[in-house]
Amino acid sequence: MTIVVGYVPTPEGEAALTQAIEEARKSGSKLLVINSSKGDALVDNRYAQQDEVQSIDQRLASHGIDHVIKQPVRGHDAAAEVLDAAEEHNAELIVIGLRRRTPVGKLIMGSTSQRILLEADCPVLAVKASAG
Template identity: 80%
Template sequence: MTIVVGYVPTPEGEAAFDQAIKEARKAQSKLVVINSSRGDALVDKRYAGETEIEGIDERLGKEGIEHIILQPVRGHDAAIEVLEAAEAHQADLIVIGLRRRTPVGKLIMGSTSQRILLEADCPVLAVKAG
């Protein structure tokens, strides 16, 4: 079994990562962590730095979870990167984080989350922070 988690260094990304670890432990699965950037800005706060990636790698190693960490910068949006990683690694589950929304914001979901939920060929587990 393989689980793909879309990771960003935010509370939502951390919630998705934590849940993905739980799911990987429970199913004794391989975990594919994907953190991407379009590469169209000098600074992308959603792209994890070297220290953050080392922390992820260390944590998964201590947990004994087989894993791969991907950080593509190919000009694609995050939804495409997660969906392509899920297809390439034959994912059985995708885990993503969702942001809290205002009442008006609840009428529409974020385009990245919505695209993953609608286009994924496997189940998607969406989690909220806190």
Template identity: 60%
Template sequence: MTIVVGYVPTPEGEAALTAALAEARRREEPLHVVNTSRGDAFVDNRFVSEERLAQLRERLDGTGVVYEIDQQVRGHEASEEVVEAADRVKASLIVIGLRRRTPTGKLITGSQAQRILLDANCPVLAVKADQ
């Protein structure tokens, strides 16, 4: 079994990574980090740059947790990539970060987190970033 985490270089992504690492240690399972871009923009701040990727690897190397980083640019939504990765690695858990939304924003459907919660074939742990 494996823990899958949807990672973006934001406070929400960092919160998800921290929670996923804690779960991986507690369960003694490897970690599969998913970072993706649809590739439909010249700049995607949610896609980890080479420099940030090196920092991420350094952080993960220091934890003692076995991990794999999966970066894709295939034109799919992030939610699809996370759920697909979880199915592929037979995940025991998906960890995602949530951002605060306005009351109006909460009414809008189609968020990536909501898609993961609805489509995942395993439990999902959703965490909020410290404010």
């Protein structure tokens, strides 16, 4: 089975990756890390750079986690990439990080997390970064 984790190089993304590692270790599942960009990867601060990807790869390997890291740049938003990956790989679980947002921020900007929570066909585990 496969666990899909939506990763961004932020405290929330790190919290999601840490929890996904724990879930994969408990279940013996393969971990699919999705870090995407709509097409502006060179200036997108949510798109992991090569050294960050290598660090994630080494971290997963050191935990003995069977894994794949994908960085699609296809013009789709992050929610679509995570949902598509989960469907394609028949995921047993999606892990995402949540960030705090103001009510106005939620209204104006929409929510990647909310879309994943509402549209996923498998369970979704949403985690917060530690406050500190």
